[in-house]
Amino acid sequence: MMNKKIAILTLSLALAFTSCKKEEKQEETPTEEVKTEEVSGLKIISDSTKVSWTAYKTTDKVAVGGSFKQIELKGTQNGTTPETVLEGALFSIPVSSLFTNNEDRDSKLKTIFFAALKNTEIIGGAFNFRDGKCLLTLTLNDVTKQMEVPYTFENNKFAINSTINLDDFGGQAAIEAINKACYDLHKGADGVSKTWSEVAITGSVQFE
Secondary structure (H helix, E strand, O other), X not given: OHHHHHHHXXXXXXXXXXXXXXXXXXXXXXXXXXXXXXXXXXXXXXXXOEEEEXXXXXXXXXXXXXXXXXXXXXXXXXXXXXXHHHOOOEEEEEHHHEEOOOHHHHHHHHHHHHHHOOOOOEEEEEEEEEOOEEEEEEEEOOEEEEEEEOEEEEOOEEEEEEEEEHHXXXXXXXXXHHHHHOOOOOEOOXXXXXXXXXXXXXXXXXXX
């Protein structure tokens, strides 16, 4: 009789222990898998960088336009905004790639105007962004200047439009040289020959 009671007690304890283990398993909170979404960044379209300029002649300030056919952009970053992608990016522009659709003008600008400047085989610079402003660093005639330039970003196209004064880069001798070489061509209705020191610049790069 005693053995039977012991057997019943042992069975009851076993069932109670098993029941507790099952309850503990049910109370465990399953670990949720955390899913992270990969954010795609902006990418610069290859060979989409463009630089154009507009110079002025005669006292009426007649525009003469041109561009550079080769622009190297390096040091770009990964990012989801043009500011983060272009922060600290460096650009270099070979003067030999100057193009105005006029061979005589191209030759004079390369061999007379730029020849009067120092170390202008390459025009170089960099982009930086601070407090919502675009700061362009430009090196020309061995002079480096940083200037704030207006910029836009529309339809995945980043663009800057500004004006530089060649006097700020010590370009007076180059202006005088090109004006002398193009004296009659830069003469207006008033008979005065003039080449302006102001040059408008436009640069752009396309993202995808």
